[in-house]
Amino acid sequence: MTATTTTTTRTAARVVDAVKVYGSGDTSVRALDGVSVDFPAGRFTAIMGPSGSGKSTLMHCAAGLDTLTSGTAHIGDTELGTLDDRRLTLMRRDRVGFVFQAYNLVPTLTVVENITLPLDLAGDTGDKEWIDALIDVVGLRGRLHHRPSELSGGQQQRVAVARAFAGRPDVVFADEPTGNLDSRSGEEVLGLLGRTVRQTARTVVMVTHDPVAAAHADEVVFLADGRLVDRMTSPTADKVLDRMKAFEVPS
Numbered sequence: 001m002t003a004t005t006t007t008t009t010r011t012a013a014r015v016v017d018a019v020k021v022y023g024s025g026d027t028s029v030r031a032l033d034g035v036s037v038d039f040p041a042g043r044f045t046a047i048m049g050p051s052g053s054g055k056s057t058l059m060h061c062a063a064g065l066d067t068l069t070s071g072t073a074h075i076g077d078t079e080l081g082t083l084d085d086r087r088l089t090l091m092r093r094d095r096v097g098f099v100f101q102a103y104n105l106v107p108t109l110t111v112v113e114n115i116t117l118p119l120d121l122a123g124d125t126g127d128k129e130w131i132d133a134l135i136d137v138v139g140l141r142g143r144l145h146h147r148p149s150e151l152s153g154g155q156q157q158r159v160a161v162a163r164a165f166a167g168r169p170d171v172v173f174a175d176e177p178t179g180n181l182d183s184r185s186g187e188e189v190l191g192l193l194g195r196t197v198r199q200t201a202r203t204v205v206m207v208t209h210d211p212v213a214a215a216h217a218d219e220v221v222f223l224a225d226g227r228l229v230d231r232m233t234s235p236t237a238d239k240v241l242d243r244m245k246a247f248e249v250p251s
């Protein structure tokens with residue numbers, strides 16, 4: 001697998017002046033309150049912030065799983081708001097990968113069938129060389145014909161990571177990908193995400209509330225009350241934890 005050359009100025013995904021309001025009237029919640037943030041191509045970015053700060057909402061809107069109340073969301077040069085439902089579905093299928101806390105594997109399919117499922121559903125044979133290399137990156141060569149129930153949680157999440165990257169997406173969004181894992185398996189999956197970004201020049205955007213997880217990223221963006229409040233490059237768990245402590249306003 002050869003890494004393609006990327007420039008740090010290219011943006012894989014971004015939102016501009018993003019506002020998301022849930023509900024209306026007295027009970028409405030302003031989950032995003034004017035967020036502008038870009039996720040550079042070829043980088044691993046973590047989104048952090050206190051509970052309820054808008055992390056998942058930002059990820060869902062940036063990925064085209066949900067729509068903004070105002071502002072714009074872009075994957076590469078495509079503004080998601082300009083797409084009709086069919087084109088949005090195709091864009092998500094062809095250009096975006098997802099990893100969720102629940103691995104969402106199909107229990108009746110083998111590991112390799114799960115990895116290629118999105119391509120199979122799209123009637124696409126995929127890039128065999130790429131998928132073969134991916135299987136090595138995620139360390140599943142010896143498990144290809146097992147079913148998910150025969151794997152540990154960490155191994156299942158590695159299958160989900162391989163599946164997310166199988167179609168060579170522009171960006172993979174991961175929402176608390178280690179939330180169900182013990183710390184050792186979690187470390188493995190995070191190391192894998194970082195390695196995949198570096199070895200394959202892909203882009204990962206990960207939502208997490210865990211400073212140790214965020215430290216695997218190249219950069220951390222911090223949300224508080226639906227606003228972008230800081231960015232940190234070369235994060236360490238201690239530095240992220242210190243930054244998070246600043247959000248804890250004494251009552």
Ligand SMILES: Nc1ncnc2c1ncn2[C@@H]1O[C@H](COP(=O)(O)OP(=O)(O)OP(=O)(O)O)[C@@H](O)[C@H]1O
Nearest residue numbers: 022023029031050051052053054055056057058209
């Ligand atoms: N579907 C919804 N309907 C109404 N309010 C919502 C909905 N989804 C999220 N919210 C509210 O929007 C705000 C931001 O939620 P969001 O899930 O994006 O935060 P988060 O930072 O991901 O939180 P956590 O770390 O707890 O998962 C919260 O106040 C939440 O209650």
